[in-house]
Amino acid sequence: MRIGLIGVGRIGSLHAQTLHDLEIVESVFLADADVARAHETADKLGIAAAGSVAELFASRPDGVVIAAATQAHAELVHLAAAAGVPAFCEKPLASDLAGTHETLATVAAAGIPLQMGFQRRFDAGYAAAREALAAGELGRLHAVWACTLDPAPPHASYIPASGGIFADCSVHDIDAVRWVTGHEVVEVMATGANRGADFFAEAGDVDTANALMTLDDGTLVALAASRYNGSGYDVRLELHGSQRTVIAGLDERLPAGSAEPGVTWPGGPAYANFAERFSEAYVAELRAFVDVAAGRIESPCRGEDALAALCVAHACERSRREGRSVRVEEIAQEVPPQ
Template sequence: MRFALLGAGRIGKLHARLLSETEGVSELLVADVERERAVEAARAVGATACDSVKTAIDRAEAIVIAAATDAHAELIRAGADRGVPVFCEKPIALDLGESQRVVDHAQQKGIPLQIGFQRRFDPAYREARRLVETGELGTVYAARLAGHDPAPPHEAYIPASGGIFVDFGIHDFDVIRWLLADEVEEVYADGDVRGFPIFDRYNDVDTAVAAMHMKGGTLVVASWARHDPLGYDIRTELFGSRDSVSVGLGPKTPMRSVEPGVPPPAGPAWQNFLVRFEDAYRAELAEFARVARGEVESPCTGRDGVEALRTALAATRSRKEHRPVRVEEIA
């Protein structure tokens, strides 16, 4: 099948390489609003650079969207209008209503839509989900989620990101739904600017926390930070009546124990999300190729994207209003 990759920035370049290695991708087209970036990404993997995004869409049999967030909704609609399967990196849009309208449009056109939450394809996350599904963890009492970026994004990114919960926390809001096969009922969130005053200029924070109550009763706590001097730290801990497990705890975790006699992690620490989750991205795109061929249903639907965003917006409101917010308030 002929795949079109729309967007040739940092993650777009990774996707270009992974798609060029994916079974079933017979031809790869690359397009970007800055054509030079498309040419560079295409040349690196032996793909074809298109003169415009429209040209790539018109020629595509399946579309992968890795463009800027504010272009996602328009590009999904364009793919749906062409009647071809679409994969789009999160989020669908920054606005819940617009996100739902885009999902409805894709459904009306009858196309498969897969949203890019790559943690669902990481081997450790998948094992944690299996342990929950099989009952090997028993009753899941509580979960802890942690996300620390190695360095803050550049200033121009901040006002277009949707804020720390929509840009960063949304991965955790999705993965906890998926791990527990449950929905977030209520969230209380807070945050502050601890090291980078530039975030305050855009009414955002560089450090945040949230406490969530799942509908099934599990209690969840989460923390995020835009700076970790040791590397990229993404962890999930599940505490059950039969077992307790951790995702992201290993020789490359950028954290050390101060217990006597415990050696530091062997390292090197994960430096960014592209390195930490490359295998997950590879598996995610391979699954989308199967979706595009009609072999399987989308493993991460438009509705999944909408619900993760709904929780992120509930957390955003909670921080601003300094109160617990029921997710159903966000409509």
């Protein structure tokens, strides 16, 4: 398999190394808007770099991994569809719902496989929690708690185009809740606060947010997000059942400490960033994509999953801004499928 990779920034460089190390990938071909950066990354790995995205597609790769800037995702997926090349795309598929619908229609018309980059579906803890729930080990699920707590905020220039904390950060939790529980979010009530850098408020965003979400079976989900978790990168999903509770992300590297005297667990070191926390998941999701591109399996995370999660994130954002409960169908019906 020959895989193209577009975008060699922070996540793209990680994917480049992962693809290079996968034994089922014969070769990797890189492209980036910054051609010099593409060649620099390629030289470090001993792989090839293209002078442009057009050159990459002209080389007829067996699949393409899209890890470019958010605003370029939709256009690049359109190019993959036009070339008939199976695509893996980091979230979001497009920055808005209309663009997401349009891109999904293009993908469907072209008939190419599309896999979205929600790596938590490939994390061992999340998968085990899903299996335990499906097997009935938890009894009746009565509450879910999900969090993404970043150790430090991104650069100020990133925030205005990020889509807001729910679409940028919590969308991973939203997808994980849908995937693990097998249920859809139907209503949300959200709030947020700014007690950190001014650039969040200046962009109309918040640095800390919470949402109470209701699933279609009545289960309550509490969601938390923050850009200022100084202890480290804390990402967890808790499932509380009538018979048992299980928690994904509860291990020795949990970025938290007990206030109880004499308790030394967890022992650390704490997870510093997403690359450490989900290192194995990133490998597993790209291994799965190679199988998708080869036609061996169906996409384990479709574009429609990205659309569903984005609708919930937008509902949370509207709820935060307007101070009211928002039903997800209110968002979804505003931009009907094409």
